Amino acid sequence: MAGARDDDPHVVVELLGRRTHILDLSREIGPDIPIYPGHAKVAFWWHLTHDEVKHYRIHPESRFGGYAVKGMALCDHVSTHIDAVYHFNRNRPDLTVERIGLETLITPGAWIDLSSVPPRTHITRPHVQRALSAAGVALRPGMTLLCYTGASKNWEDPVRFNSEYPGFDEEASRWLLDQGLVNVGTDAPSTDNPADTRYPNHLVHGERCVPHTEILANIDRIPRHAGFSVMILPLRFQGLTGSPVRALALWTDE
Numbered sequence: 001m002a003g004a005r006d007d008d009p010h011v012v013v014e015l016l017g018r019r020t021h022i023l024d025l026s027r028e029i030g031p032d033i034p035i036y037p038g039h040a041k042v043a044f045w046w047h048l049t050h051d052e053v054k055h056y057r058i059h060p061e062s063r064f065g066g067y068a069v070k071g072m073a074l075c076d077h078v079s080t081h082i083d084a085v086y087h088f089n090r091n092r093p094d095l096t097v098e099r100i101g102l103e104t105l106i107t108p109g110a111w112i113d114l115s116s117v118p119p120r121t122h123i124t125r126p127h128v129q130r131a132l133s134a135a136g137v138a139l140r141p142g143m144t145l146l147c148y149t150g151a152s153k154n155w156e157d158p159v160r161f162n163s164e165y166p167g168f169d170e171e172a173s174r175w176l177l178d179q180g181l182v183n184v185g186t187d188a189p190s191t192d193n194p195a196d197t198r199y200p201n202h203l204v205h206g207e208r209c210v211p212h213t214e215i216l217a218n219i220d221r222i223p224r225h226a227g228f229s230v231m232i233l234p235l236r237f238q239g240l241t242g243s244p245v246r247a248l249a250l251w252t253d254e
């Protein structure tokens with residue numbers, strides 16, 4: 001079928017007249033995916049099947065086979081998703097997910113490898129700075145930094161995925177936002193270490209009013225550490241604290 005996707009998340013398309021590589025950084029959403037402990041699971045159901053529509057709503061002589069409609073229930077932090085500021089700053093009910101500006105969501109990108117940091121420990125400022133220099137990345141204001149922790153390798157094992165990953169300590173969190181980042185992404189279920197219920201990264205992002213993005217896929221498949229663009233596209237759910245996103249990395253050959 002034209003345009004159907006196989007398992008390869010990488011495509012080359014023409015974008016604004018240029019041959020552009022696009023890598024999908026999003027997970028799928030469905031009833032069997034790992035769900036953060038305590039959050040609602042995903043449910044899908046039929047409202048109308050093709051057969052029902054064909055029987056009740058379509059003229060008997062029509063060759064049209066009918067249409068189908070499904071319903072869904074899900075948490076606003078399911079699968080690959082962005083955390084709006086209101087998620088972690090109770091005093092900013094104005095900063096809900098439908099209000100995040102496109103200039104925060106479509107930005108220059110960079111990625112670093114933090115997979116040597118053990119699960120359930122803190123990612124520190126020295127870890128971040130070493131990873132940035134190993135990647136040859138210079139952060140600048142307005143960027144989105146994607147952080148590969150290796151947690152994505154556990155996606156098929158929900159208990160492990162939801163418990164075995166590192167997270168930023170307070171100093172690293174502050175230092176990253178001091179560089180002017182507008183979004184920080186991770187392949188883990190959270191930017192915070194699951195063994196630290198003080199939530200230092202969520203705390204700092206709440207103070208600075210900067211969103212972050214969790215459960216990204218394929219970060220380590222972006223073939224360059226900088227010089228690409230990131231698009232993180234949430235739906236505009238009114239008043240919600242986050243939204244699943246379509247997240248993309250884009251680059252050209254030049």
Ligand SMILES: [Zn+2]
Nearest residue numbers: 077083214242
């Ligand atoms: Zn979240």
